[in-house]
Amino acid sequence: MAALEELQERWRYLYQEYLPALAAAKDTAQKQWTVHLDHCFARIVLDNAIGVDSPWTEKIKSPAIKNMTATQLQSAIDLAEKLATGEANLFELDQKSLQLRGKKEKKRKADDASGKVPTPKKSKKDATVSSYFLPSPKSPPGQKEEKDNAPDETLPKLPVKSDVDMSVQLKRIEDSSITAFRKQTLSMLCQIPRGRYSTYGAMADWISNNSHKTCARAVGNAMRNNPFAPEVPCHRILAGDGSLGGFKGSWGEEGKYAMLKHDLLREEGVRFDSKGKVKGPPFRDFT
Incomplete structure (x- = not known):
């Protein structure tokens, strides 16, 4: 290019x-x-x-x-x-x-007596930006939605195949109309072996050293709404501290789809300790 x-x-x-x-x-x-x-x-x-x-x-x-x-x-x-x-x-x-x-x-909304800036209302456009792996700010104490803990009959059942042909997935990515940066990040996911994991930071480090400067947040954003999941395994990306990270727009162990991500990783052989931290080093051998 x-x-x-x-x-x-x-x-x-x-x-x-x-x-x-x-x-x-x-x-x-x-x-x-x-x-x-x-x-x-x-x-x-x-x-x-x-x-x-x-x-x-x-x-x-x-x-x-x-x-x-x-x-x-x-x-x-x-x-x-x-x-x-x-x-x-x-x-x-x-x-x-x-x-x-x-x-x-535009008149900027004045801070109230507590010094807090009023939160802007969400628009329908905002709702479409929610991501598969978009790093989200931690929810303020006491503001977590109760429905995150409730059983959800609509949770998607994502099959995990042990015989995925990554050459086919790479061709799907290349032939798609997504941006070049998204193609790069999704193609890197295809290199992570079954039973291993990597992190947003590890991917960002490799891209910065071999292509152009970027950051972990940009990598997470580029993987949003992965159209090739689960064959292109974005579920194999965890947070830099070894915790679960994001999945389908929610974040961490309290996220709505945390159980689903754990199931996908467990089936592949990735294990977490009693504190919720992944065992073993992240995959960094990207090419």
Whole structure:
């Protein structure tokens, strides 16, 4: 893939998938996620990184992704990554974007007496971002839903096959329309042997050392809604501390689908100790 195409793919992933996923998970990188939709993130980043003193549409033709130079793409990527890490303030950049467009500024909801910022309402768009393995913030004490502990007759029965032909799965991934980064992470899953596990961090380390800089959260987000499960074994990815990690949008031992993930791993030979930590080292021999 040419350098320009790689930058375009990275930019598309950041504004279409990564930032909306962080917003839906209420990631602590931003005190308040004032927008949640991909086109809103694109507007904010492009106005500030490309437009600077005017809307980006006055600097380049639409669609931006096809008309930006490599330098402009890199500027957009850098600012999007700063939003993801909290180095840039989403609210302030949104205000500047609105000012450039001559629109009325949004009023930030004032903190109440307790100092807490009101939680923005979820939209239908947010609901679609829930992930297979999206790292989720820990639930505040006392706010866990009771239904997570209740029997669920609708739990999916995912068969685990011992004779999965990974070459077939790799072809399915390659022929799909998912982003290049998602193809990379899902293809790496096919290398993890039955009876072994790996971690988000181990995958991120390998990608950073051999392809491009990334992080464990980005890897988890890229594996969301794995369309090839369970043959492409995303259930073999655990948290960096050896705990269960995420599964189908829920997190940890209290998650709704924790039992299902344990069943899949147990059937393959992965074992946990009495404290809920996996036994043995993670698989890192990716190629």
